[in-house]
Amino acid sequence: MGLAIGLGQRGIKTIVVERHEQPQPIPKGQNLTQRTMEHFHFWGAEAALRAARTIPPYGIGGMTSYGTLLSGHNYNWLQRELVRPFYFTDNERLPQYATEAVLRQRAAQLPSIDLQYGWTCRDVRPDAEGVGLDIENRDGMIQSLRADYVIGCDGSRSIVRERAGITQTRSDHDRLMVLLVFRSVELHRLLEAFPGKSFYSVLHPDLEGYWKFFGRVDLGSTWFFHAPVPADTTADNFDFRRLLHDAAGAQFDIEFEHIGFWDLRFTVADSYRAGRVFVAGDAAHSHPPYGGYGINTGFEDAANLAWKLAATLQGWAPAGLLDSYDAERRPVFASTARDFIETPIFRDRDFLRRHDPARDRADFEAAWHERHSGARAEVNAFEPNYEGSPIVFGPAGAVCSAIGSHAYPARAGHHLTPQPLSSGKNVFEELGDGFTLIDLTDGAAATALEQAAARLGIPLTVIRDTASGGREKYEARLILVRPDQFVAYAGDNADDASDILMRAIGRS
Structure with missing residues (x-):
């Protein structure tokens, strides 16, 4: 839906084939980061999304506990408020089905989007000129479609991926996990001592680094829970009530x-x-749904691909620009999975083996305090960037990665940090649908970029201001910003204006 909106707002005719008539009411994908909310801002859906929240502005931070939820050994994590100055919008929390409902409403407002609900893709046939595909509804009716491009957003068992012959690399942890959705007023009361939390993870020595995980669906009664269970577990042969009570360390309804x-x-x-x-x-x-990375990573895929597809279809960028989607997004996901999800599982396992309060309480307390400090540092370190992309002017030898650091300077391949303008507006309120040039110079360098953009047919919005009032933090006087709010070029001159722009659209 986000991808369709990103294309539809740019006038690209798009068909969405979606098998479900209505969003499915399973709570997942709840944590929307500040960066994701920037997408909703630019998609014209931010206000509607915030109005759809199931929890009032209560806080969407997390808490990690040792042994049981109520053991007394805990620290805060997922502290996104620590990096709030580097984004234009606040984060948000609501179930994915509520998010999807907002996106469906926004997509329906755009005449260039054709929404086909109740249909499932059955076959995809790419060729040199386009792609044919067959879709089927619940009555068995088959309809054939033809498109310039097809994007499979059809989940982990993707038919589109399979038909296109795209293979996968898998790392299997050989763990069966249960997802429980339940109601409990008493659990809410038990956790009133920890205000502002919406996620609660439990580390237990028996789990070898894997979590028991509680999450709020609303503020008062509805919850979801993930945990490892024996491989032969079914809905009928396991005591899930006891599992929840053991995880919490207390009885509740x-x-x-x-x-x-x-x-x-x-x-x-x-x-x-x-x-x-x-x-x-x-x-x-x-x-695994650890840390809320999944839905946010998917939205970033959509934002990255939408402007590149539109640029190609509108003719101001070559088809080669589309290769940068894989070059940027795939290594960022690999880093996210490896550095922020899988490695922490092993790190938790090693911690639990090394430190035991029953064996050496002083050692455990010191190590637990150190983990708290590490949780704060990890929030700053998760900063997906495209320094190694072929279409940005990143440093030599750089790679695209989820590991970075939040900083105010404008850096090629990194998300632009918002700053106020002399007009009183924020720079994010003035960014254009195409490229944007932030000109903080008194010279002709910006004019050269404007003229080059006109010659090349590249849509370019120019923001002129002074290098003061907070904008000096950019540490650059010429900043070329992509349509997805990432910096393509940052410097103090543009002697090779045409080269800068051609590289930014994949034409170098």
Whole structure:
């Protein structure tokens, strides 16, 4: 839906084929970061999304506990407020089905988007000129479509990926996980001592680094829970009530609404593109729902691919620009999965083996305090960037990665940090649909870039201001910003204006 909106706002005719008539009411994908909310801002759906929240502005931070939820050994994590100055919008929290409903409403407002609900893709046939595909509804009716490009956003079992011949690399942790959705007023009361939290993870020595994980669906009664269970567990042969009580370390009322299972594994497509077919979201990558990375990574896929497809279809960028989607997004996901999800599982396992309060309480207390400090540092370190992209002017030898640092200077390949303008507006309020040039000079360098953009047919918005009032923090006087708010070039002159722009659109 986000990808369709990003294309539809640029006038690209788009068809969305979606098998479900309505969003499915399973709580997942709840944590929307500040960066993701920037997408909703530019998609014209931010206000509607915030109005749809199921929890009031209560806080969407997390807490990690040792042994049981109420053991007394805990620290805060997922502290996104620590990096709030580097983004234009606040974060948000609501179930994915509520998010999807908002996106469906926004997509329906755009005449260039054709929404086909109740249809499932059955076959994809790419060729040199385009892609044919067959879709089927619940009555067995088959309809054939033809498109310039097809993007599979159809989940981890993607038919589009399979038909396009895109293979996957899998890392299987051989763990069966349960997903429980339940109601409990008493659990809410038990956790009133920890205000402002919406996620609660429990580390237990028996789990070898894997979590028991509680999450709020609303503020008061509805919860979801993930945890490892024996491989032969079914909905009927296991005491899930006891599992919840043991995880919390207390008895409380439970009314189950859903019991489901999933396998703990990491998968990544070996390419995000096969000719005119692309994959995005879970079709391109999947991992355990640790840390809320999944839905946000998928939205970033959409934002990255939308402007590149539009630029190619509108003729102001070559088809080669589309190769940068894989070059940028795939290594960022690999880093996210490896450095922020899988490695922490092993790190937690090693911590639990090394430190035991029953064996050496002083040692455990010191190590636990150190983990708290590390949790704060990890929030700053998760800063997906495209320093190694072929279409940005990043440092020599750089790579695209999820590891970075939040900083005010404008850096090629990194997200632009918002700053106020002399007009009183924020720079993010003035960014254009195409490229944007932030001109903080008194010279002719910006004019050269404007003229080059006109010759090349590249849409360019120019923001002129002074290098003061906070904008001096950019440490650059000429900043070329891509349509996805990442910096393509930052410097003090533009002697090679045409070269800068051609590289930014993949024409170098």
